[in-house]
Amino acid sequence: MHTVSRSYFTTLAQALIRAGAGIDPHDPILAESGRHIRLVKVYEWLEEVVRRTGDADIGLRVLAHAHPAMLGQLGYAVMSCATLGDALQRLVCFHPLTTNGSILRLEQNPGEVRLIGFEVGPPAPRVFIDAGAAMTLGLLQWLTPGHTVTPLEVELAYPEPADTRVLRSLFGERLVFGRPYNSLRLPEEVCRLALPTASPELDRLHGEYAAARLEERIEGSTTSRVRRALTEQLTMGQPTALESLSAHLRLSRRSLQNALERDGVSFTALLDEARLTQAHSLLRDSVRSVKYIGASLGFRDPSSFHKACLRWFGMPPGEYRKLRG
Numbered sequence: 001m002h003t004v005s006r007s008y009f010t011t012l013a014q015a016l017i018r019a020g021a022g023i024d025p026h027d028p029i030l031a032e033s034g035r036h037i038r039l040v041k042v043y044e045w046l047e048e049v050v051r052r053t054g055d056a057d058i059g060l061r062v063l064a065h066a067h068p069a070m071l072g073q074l075g076y077a078v079m080s081c082a083t084l085g086d087a088l089q090r091l092v093c094f095h096p097l098t099t100n101g102s103i104l105r106l107e108q109n110p111g112e113v114r115l116i117g118f119e120v121g122p123p124a125p126r127v128f129i130d131a132g133a134a135m136t137l138g139l140l141q142w143l144t145p146g147h148t149v150t151p152l153e154v155e156l157a158y159p160e161p162a163d164t165r166v167l168r169s170l171f172g173e174r175l176v177f178g179r180p181y182n183s184l185r186l187p188e189e190v191c192r193l194a195l196p197t198a199s200p201e202l203d204r205l206h207g208e209y210a211a212a213r214l215e216e217r218i219e220g221s222t223t224s225r226v227r228r229a230l231t232e233q234l235t236m237g238q239p240t241a242l243e244s245l246s247a248h249l250r251l252s253r254r255s256l257q258n259a260l261e262r263d264g265v266s267f268t269a270l271l272d273e274a275r276l277t278q279a280h281s282l283l284r285d286s287v288r289s290v291k292y293i294g295a296s297l298g299f300r301d302p303s304s305f306h307k308a309c310l311r312w313f314g315m316p317p318g319e320y321r322k323l324r325g
Contacts, residue, residue, distance in 0.1 A: 001263075002099070002120070003037060004099040005037075007075075011070035016062060018064075039099070056126070063138040063170055066139045071097075072097065073210060074097050076209075077090055080197065083191060083192055083194055091104070102121065112187060113185075120276070152185040152186060155176045157178070160177035227270060227273070230245065279309065282296070305317060
């Protein structure tokens, strides 16, 4: 089951209220209990906000209201970091505390860093993507008062809207639409910016606390064990069939399936997620042939890998490889 943390959703809802969304404070979704909310419900709720307001850009208007509180427990761990680069690393490392509906990566290239997010849950509507990008940029600006953090480029997973004026006023002119992921490209020098909220003592404490919560949330779960095992098996070119994984984890096939069902996920979805992340890394960072990469990920023929890349990235593997340029 793909979810988003209660703290992130609450902060998002409050930011939308301040942005003039006219949200009913007694809306049932705002009164739900529990630490996490199903992503599907959040998506439906946000699309209703857009319909009610008639404002397609409402998600972007939360930038001015971004705050570390949206990260819940992770917010303190981010604030106490020494530099913005450290904060970005921690944001990626502990991203599962915020949501399990996406994968977040930080890529370092000459002269720039790239925060990139892949959806692994249900397709996100534009309003959710906009809000996520706006709140991320707003968070970076909140952490570095006195500095202007301006993206070199912003990539968005939805088609280009008819009116992009608000988008360009927030993110600049370098916008790319219809990408297989969402990303913020930032100048490398912003990673060296010191945070005024930095504290070596609190940094250690908050980091340890976030790590403990992460372990409590996913590290000890069967889902997490399967994720780690799949990554290891794919990296080593070992079999990734359900029977092989269950033997590797010393569980019966039925016990493994039942445990994953209790976690609300399927083995097929986890294998697909692991293959996606491995394909992204190998296509962008290795010189191995597309045929070799497909075979190493367990695809029996090039056409199967081709179809998988179309589903993951919206384009063939060779074309996706060219994006690294």
